Amino acid sequence: MKVAAPTTGRVMRWKPMLLAALVFLFADLSHAETATAASLAEQRAKAVTQVVLGILSYARWPVEPSQLRLCLIGPTEYADDLVKGTTQATGRPVLVRRLLAGDARIVGECDAVYIGKLSATERSQLFTALNGHPLLSISEADDPCTVGSLFCLRVSDQQVAFEVNLDSVARSGVRIHPSVLQLSRRRAAQP
Template sequence: MKVAALTPGRVKRWRLMLLAALVLVLPLHGMAQGAAAATLAEQRAKAVTQVVLGILSYARWPVEPEQLRLCLIGPTEYADDLVKGTTQATGRPLTVRRLLAGDPRILTQCDAVYIGKLSGEARSQLISAINGKPVLSISEADDPCTVGSLFCLRVKDTQVAFDVNLDSVARSGVRIHPSVLQLSRRRALQP
């Protein structure tokens, strides 16, 4: 077997070939990582949508709306899939719209609110406005579920769990099926 001598010209060519290979491979690696992150975000959004639709399907309002109106309040991280709108398993259509936290239409045009990231003051004002009204509230942001939302999501990887604020449920006038309350209790007991 004959070994070619490494001359300065050959070293330079090898470096150029190696550099060219890296230039071609690294963007593909970065794109693969970006695609994996996008896929994880999509999976989280779909998982959140399933949980939210499940919660909504087990809720009963004093006057059942023909078409359920869900309002997204504030910047949200996992609500992209919800924005598309959908039909619940019961066949009732779900319309979704974005509103600002101080929008007065929240009280008249929202049967449920999905609360994203809000300042403490904006969150307090929103919770005060819907307190005692038949509006189901689901909080996405890291909410300890003691500040007024009926449901608080806990998203980890592609798993979505939720906590329930029983005091807020009682004040809202929206009835929640006991099996949903039991489900949250079982999930809370799991490590």
């Protein structure tokens, strides 16, 4: 009578291969999650660019610039697509550059500012410097939109919306067409 050989030896040989397959599978899933997160971040950046360009297209300065100068102030999360440079739907080029919050060139060399994360002191100093100058300001960070910025972005995976601070608009010297409110409603309605 033959005695069957124990199968534990075969199982033991398969364990390293099974472990390697599981590691490969989880690594592949992790890569897919990272790729998906990167894709979402890229989509948000493109959506922010569209909204910012839309806002800028509804703005009129006392002296219209032939080339719009947009300055990014502070660390930003969604401005990567803007930095690549762009052109408005009207064909007007938008020159984008980064400046520090305390840079004195902001007032003279920027038509609009896109504000990232700043400390309360930096924000206060920036808005004091902007006061009395025709500059459009868009805030990216979680801003209650009650002081300073004309527009405050609300970015999510589904949409990019914005709030308008009418008091800041009135004091800015930049005229904003009333249709910008409809742009805000359309963005809010998109899935």
